[in-house]
Amino acid sequence: MTTDLIDSAEQETLRVSPLELFFDLVFVFTITQLTASLAHHLDGGGLLRVVIMLAVIWWMYDAFIWLTNAMPPTTHSRRGLMLAGMAGFLIISLAIPHAFDGSGVVFGLAYLFVIAVHTGTFAASGVDLGSVARMGALNVLNAALVVIGGYLEGSAQLSLWAVSLVIQLSTPRLVGLGEFTIRCGHFVERHGLVMIVAFGESVIAIGVGAGDAPLTAGRVSAAVLMLCVCLGLWWAYFGHGDDERGERALAELPARQRNFAAVRIYNLGHYGLLLGVLLFAAGVKSAVGHAGDQLGDAQAWALAGGIALFLAADTAIRRAIRLGPLLPRLCAAALLAVTVPLGTRLTALTQVGGAVLVLGLCFGYEELTARSAPASAGTVQA
Incomplete structure (x- = not known):
């Protein structure tokens, strides 16, 4: 996303930065962890857990794509915040294998940290603060459900995390999405690079399987x-x-x-x-x-x-x-x-x-x- 202050020339010239590619290294690890979790629990319950974890993680990871679309990491302060978010996603990924049997709280607290970094950074992007506040409040509510679910077990934890997904699906209609403007070149390229990361995990799986x-x-x-x-x-x-x-x-x-x-x-x-x-x-x-x-x-x-x-x-x-x-x-x-x-x-x-x-x-x-x-x-x- 960008603000309305960005002119058409900037919209066409913004491309993915090296720091964003570095940021994707954590997502490589995330995909690897989710794949390993699914491979070790390849049944209905294991699939449901991975479906929910991927949805929760992808929601905020994609939110950082919107963030760098609005605020390219061109200053030291922005880069520092990106690295902080990267650390949060790393902790989330480390918690994946036992997110439903012991590490759920760590997963949730790291998720809350990532949301705090994202919302705080977006507040300085020039987007309408009312839209940012609504987005941040809904994301914090999501994180609260994830954290609380981390203290629970079994179907109770799954249910709370599933409710957070419902809120996520409702968020675009509630935050005033029209306040955000996308630089299409960067946005599409960024998602294409994420898919390259995912394909890379399939190649890694070939080696691991052998x-x-x-x-x-x-x-x-x-x-x-x-x-x-x-x-x-x-x-x-x-x-x-x-x-x-x-x-x-x-x-x-x-x-x-x-x-x-x-x-x-x-x-x-x-x-x-x-x-x-x-x-x-x-x-x-x-x-x-x-x-x-x-x-x-x-x-x-x-x-x-x-x-x-x-x-x-x-x-x-x-x-x-x-x-x-x-x-x-x-x-x-x-x-x-x-x-x-x-x-x-x-x-x-x-x-x-x-x-x-x-x-x-x-x-x-x-x-x-x-x-x-x-x-x-x-x-x-x-």
Whole structure:
């Protein structure tokens, strides 16, 4: 976000700073921690906990993207506050493995600290103080629920943290979002870099899954095929310059409509993308290490379901900015369910190969149709 004091030239020239890239290193650790937590508790309860933790963390992490969009870290004081926020996210990440059995309070207090840094910094950005105050109050309420939940256990903790998510979803309508103005180039680029971080976690998961086991032909094949899947996810997000086309489409909207579209596409939509990557990465760890073995139901569904969720979320984003085609990706997401029996009844390597085939057919078909009917630049649905 920026204030109305920012002129159009600044809106086009602001780009991601090195400090923001440094800030993303903590998010790498966050994704790694969430993936490890899900891989160790790959069941309904473990998935629900990761769904909630990712939503809570992503809400404030994305809020810092809006913050640096409004106040680029160009002074020592702003950089110091960014580093303070970075320390808070690091503590949150350290608390992830035991957030529901002992570290919930630490998680919540670090979350409260991050909110205090974010709100205090935003107050000096020039945005209407009433909007900042409402935003800060709602975020503090969220943090209070997270802290209180940290003192509880089981369903009580989950319930309080879930209530905080409901408040988060209501926040954009309550804070006066029209007071904020987005520099689209920086905003879109920043989210693209977050996705690169997430894809990097999938690559790391390949190495972790292989471990120090002998590099048999099956494991090497599985690792290469997994990398092909990662490439497919990258292509789904960046192929044909979709990020640049999204930027142009977002910039064409009036300020108020642009802000709500940004929340819908880059906060909620990218949450779905990140969750899909997490699921896929959790499945990768089992598939690479046991390439010639059958997978359990949970591992096979995580592998296929993560890719399918990513494609579904990506399709929703593309629909919002009117980019096509959409049907091939939805069909691919559905077809991935067919790969699950390949993993549970044959081998992990067979399932990964099936997933690569599905993605190859999807994007191959898109390429053929794109040559005959080039896609338009797109406009965002208000």
